[in-house]
Amino acid sequence: MNDTAQLVQYILTGITVGAIYALVGLGYNIIYNVTEVINFAQGEFVVLGGLVMVFMTNTLHLSLPVGFFLTVSVVTILGALMDKLTIEPIKDANVLTLIIITIAVSIIFRGLAMLIWGRDPYALPAFSKAPPFTLFHAIIQPQALWVLGITTIVVILLSLFFRFTMMGKAMLACADSPEASRLMGIPVKKMVLISFVLSAAIGAVAGIVITPISLMEYDRGALLGLKGFGASILGGLGSFSGAVIAGLILGLIESLCAGYVSSGYKDAIALIVLLLVLFVKPSGFFAGKRASLKKF
Amino acid sequence: MKVSKCLGLILVFMFVIAGFQAVPAMAEDVYKIGAVFSISGRGAFLGEPEKKTAEMLAEQLNKQGGINGHPVKLIIYDDESDATKCNLAVKKLINKDKVPVIIGPTLSGTTLAVVRVVERAKIPLVSCAASYKIVTPVEKRHWIFKVPGSDRHVVSKLYQYMQSKGIKKVGIMTVSTGFGASGREELLRLAPKYGITIVADERYGPKDTDLTVQLTKIKASGAQAVVNWSVGPTQILAVKNWHDLGMKIPLFQSHGFGSKKNLELAGPAAEGVMLALGKVNVGPLLPDSDPQKKVILAYKEAYEKKYGEPISSFGGHAWDAFNIVVQAMKKAGPNPAKIRDCIENTKGFVGQHGIFNFSPQDHNGLSEKDLVMVVVKNGDWALLK
Missing domain, CATH: 3.40.50.2300 (Response regulator)
Incomplete structure (x- = not known):
C-alpha cells in the first residue's frame, strides 16, 4: 500500500466520521437558533435513531424505507415530548436552567435505552448490498457514500427551509428576539416545539445511517454529542454551513492525527484544536458576529 | 399513617421469618x-x-x-x-x-x-x-x-501459534481502557520472547466509530498479522473494517471476542478470525480424550x-x-x-x-x-x- 492510497484512505474515513459530527452539530444549531439553549440530549437522539431502527429492521423485519420513516417518526415524537414535558412547562426559565434540564433528559433517555436494549451493541445491515470498492487504491464502504449523500440532502433541505419558508424565517426571528417575535404574531412556543422536532429528526437520521458502519449501543450518545458540539462551536454556534464544514474538519483532523501522529492521542488533539479556537476566536470560524455566544 | 403501619408490620414479620430461617444455619454440622x-x-x-x-x-x-x-x-x-x-x-x-x-x-x-x-x-x-x-x-x-487465566497466558498462546506459522512482524491495536492497556503491555513485553517484532502499535477509544485508520496504518507497516485487543463494539468494528479493507493478513482477537453474540454481530466478516479461548467455550468440539470434555459437557x-x-x-x-x-x-x-x-x-x-x-x-x-x-x-x- 503506497503513501497516496494511505492518505486517501485517511481522508475518506475522516470525511465519513466528520459527516456524522456535522449532522449532530446541525441538531445543536437548530435548537440553539430558536431558543439559545444547547440541547445536550442531541447525542441521545442519534442513539435512539440507531436503536429504534434496529428494532424496526431486526425485530419487526420492516423494509428499509418503511423502517427509516417509522424510526424518524418515533424519535421525532420523543423530541416533541421532550419539549412539551420538560422545556415548555418551565416558566421564566433562564437559558442555563434549560441546558441543565437537557442534561437530565439525556440521562433519562440513556437509562431508558439501557432498560429496553440492554448494554450490548447492535448491528444493522448496510443500505446497499454492494461490496466495498476502491478509489486511488483506497477502499470505500458503500455505506460511507450513503452517510455523505444523506448529510448533503439534510443540509440542503435545512438551508432551503430556513431561507425560503415563512416558518423557517419565523424560527430565526425567535432567536433574535422572542419578545419582538411574539409582538409580531409569531407563536414562539410552536417554533420551539418545531426546533426540537427538527433536531430529533436529524439526530435519528444520523443514528440510522451510521449504525451499519459503527454499531450502536445505549451509551454512545455522550461522546457523539461532545464531538457534534465541538463541530457546532468550531463552526460558530448557529451557523449551518459552519457546522458542516467544522464537522468535516474535525473528522479529518482526527483521522489524519491518528494516521500520521498517534492514534492514542487523536481525541486529545481534536479537543485541543477546539480549545484553541475558543481562545482565539470564541465566535467560531464561520459565523457572523450575530451568532457569537450570546448568553455566556 | 395506615400505609406506614402496614409497612411496619410487614417489617416485623420479615424479621421474625428471617430469625427462624437463621436458626438451622446455626447448627454446627x-x-x-x-x-x-x-x-x-x-x-x-x-x-x-x-x-x-x-x-x-x-x-x-x-x-x-x-x-x-x-x-x-x-x-x-x-x-x-x-x-x-x-x-x-x-x-x-x-x-x-x-x-x-x-x-x-x-x-x-x-x-x-x-x-x-x-x-x-x-x-x-x-x-x-x-x-x-x-x-x-x-x-x-x-x-x-x-x-x-491471565492476559499473559492468552498472549503467549497467540504468539506461540504465530511462531509456528512463521509470523514475525505483528501490528497491534488496543482499546484505551484498563482491559486494552493490560493486553497492550503484555503484547509488547512478550513479543521478543517469541521472536516477534511489533511494527505498529495503534490505539483507539472504547466509543470510536471507525477503526479504518488504525488498520490502514498496520497494513502499510508490512505486518504479517493484526492483533486486536478490546471488548464491546470496537472488537466488532475491527472485524468489519479488517474485512472491508480486504486485508490479506490474518486478524487475531483477544479472548474478549469469545462470545457467540460477537459472531452474530460481525456476521460473515468474521470468517477466519482467530483467537485463544478457554476450553469451556468450545466443550463439544474437544476430542473425547480431553479430560476436561466430560466436566464441561456435564456443566x-x-x-x-x-x-x-x-x-x-x-x-x-x-x-x-x-x-x-x-x-x-x-x-x-x-x-x-x-x-x-x-x-x-x-x-x-x-x-x-x-x-x-x-x-x-x-x-x-x-x-x-x-x-x-x-x-x-x-x-x-x-x-x-
Missing part, C-alpha cells in the same frame, strides 16, 4: 461458603452467570449429601460492581456470617479492594477476576487465589437445563472456584487455615478453564496450555490444530 458477585451494576453480565452457577452447584452438592455428610450453606452477597460495597460484603461474610472461605468477587477492581481485609482476617479467598495483580506479589497474597447440560440459557466462560470461573473450595473442604473441614493450605496444594484439578496446578509460587494454577486456538468458520468456532 453445616459448612458455610461465602460468595460475593457483581450481580447488578456494570459487571452484572459477569456476576449473574456466576451467581446462577454457584447456586446450582450448591444445590447439586446438597442433593448428593454435601461435604462428607455436612450440608453446605452458600451465602451470596451482591456488591453492585462497587468496590466499597464489596468491601462491606466481605467484612459481613467474615464477621457476621463467620464463613471459613470466600469465592468471588467478580471484578479485578473489587477484588483488589478486599485484598487487605481478607489478608488481615486470614480467610482464604478464590477470586473470579482476571488481573494478575490479584495474586502478585504472591508473598503478600498468602490467602488469595484466582481462577481465571453445560445441567446449566442449560436449569436456566435455559447458554453457559458462559464467566459462569465457568464460578464453577472452578466453587469446586476447588469444596475439594479443599473435603480434606480440611471448615478450618480457614487448612482450607488455604489444601487449595495451595491442589494439583491436577480438572476444571472448566483448565487443569489447575496451584503452588506456593502460583496462586492461579493455569498456564497457556489450558487455552485452545480457535478460528471462526461458517459462523461458529472451530478448533485450530
